Amino acid sequence: MKRGIRQSAATVFAGMLAFAAGGAGAQSYPTQPIRLIVPYSTGGVTDITARLVAPYVSEALGQQLVIENRSGGASIPGSEAVARAEPDGYTLLLTSTALAANPVLFKKLPFDARKDLAPISLLATVPTVLVVPTALPARNLKEFIALAKSRPGGLDYGSAGYGSGNHLTTEVFKSAAGIDAQHIPYKGGGAVMADLVGGQVSFVFAVLPTAYPFITSGKLRALAVSGATRNPALPDVPTVAEAAGLPGFSIQEWIGIFAPAGTPRAIVDRVNAATVKALRNPELIGKLNGLGLEARGGPPEALRDYFTEESDRWVTLAKKVKLDKVE
Structure with missing residues (x-):
């Protein structure tokens, strides 16, 4: 019995050490450049937005966001790379509407965006x-x-x-x-x-x-x-x-930043704060507005709720339009 108690206490102590180490890491974050994966090719709106926003977020974080385009596969491979990445804040995803719509288009996806990704900030509506x-x-x-x-x-x-x-x-x-x-x-x-x-x-x-x-x-x-x-x-x-003469017709795209699920909340909040600060910069707002984008921002929960609503909306639209799922 005593041996079991000692083992249990050791397990709890190890967990506390791990938590403390994680907290310390989050407090010092970021200490190196951050990969920002864009699951589309250059020249599209998601890539354009990434290249407009990244310098301002980099300045607020004190570390460079390095944009990495991973195009193809309906944005699935690039998104999966982030969903499977180490949740340490050094691999982030900047993506758009397809993340919410893909579940109604494909019979099988290699990840579940709602479970495997952590929302950070809604960037813009397009x-x-x-x-x-x-x-x-x-x-x-x-x-x-x-x-x-x-x-x-x-x-x-x-x-x-x-x-x-x-x-x-x-x-x-x-x-x-x-x-x-x-x-x-x-x-x-x-x-x-x-x-x-x-x-x-x-x-x-x-x-x-x-x-x-x-x-x-x-x-x-x-x-x-x-x-x-x-x-x-x-x-x-x-x-x-x-x-x-089509009353009620209204569709717009959106762009947001996500991290792998399990990323410490302190890191999520750090990136969110830097992003929100960037999106309040009049210079960046002017650049986005000049292209017709509306800067958004807000806490991680705002993107979580928006993403949930978008996902549910595409389920409804898919039934109405009768979109067929593909393998």
Whole structure:
């Protein structure tokens, strides 16, 4: 009995030492550069946001955030790398809408985002805009819908990949507008925009930061934004709801930072505080707003709740649109 008591006491003592060591590590964090994995290629909105925000968060933390692009696989491999990483705060994930939507698109995922990732901060919400090549004979959204209906399946749309935000937004729009179009998935937002400008695809629901330079230079025509209200960056472009008479249509993408589950709360709070400080910087706010992004921030619980709501919303939308899961 005494031996059992001694072993139990030793176990508790070891746990206390481990906890104390973890607490000390969290207090000194960070002592080295931090990997910020972006599960998309360069040139897309998630990558653009990462490169805008990272320098400000780095300054607040006193250590550099090193961006690592791990594109492909509907953002799953890059996200899994963080979910499986050591929960020490030195590997973080900066990702977007697909993290919430992938469970309704794929029959089996190698990780559970709700269990395997710890929310840190919501960075920004991102409207999308329906853009077409200037050669397409549709000057507004009603003309576009009429054109699509006159050519069932004859128009094709590009996306940054299966499960990407522009793929999902387009599928919801197709269902609401009663049109059909063929999906052409790419490996990133930059590639699809290049082909859209070249006329290889008919339209894209592109995130505003990616589409904006093409719109302002006259290379693409903006027909409607997907959010509930017009965007200040494109004040003359109507919403889908008002342009097509589709009340209630409102979809926007979002971007947030996550850590591996089990990351000490002190580290999560440290990164959150640095991120919130960055998002309050007028210079960064101006850069984000200039691309049509709305800076968000807030505590980790705000991202947790937002992510839960988004996940549940995509379950509902998937049933309505009848999205088929893939292997």
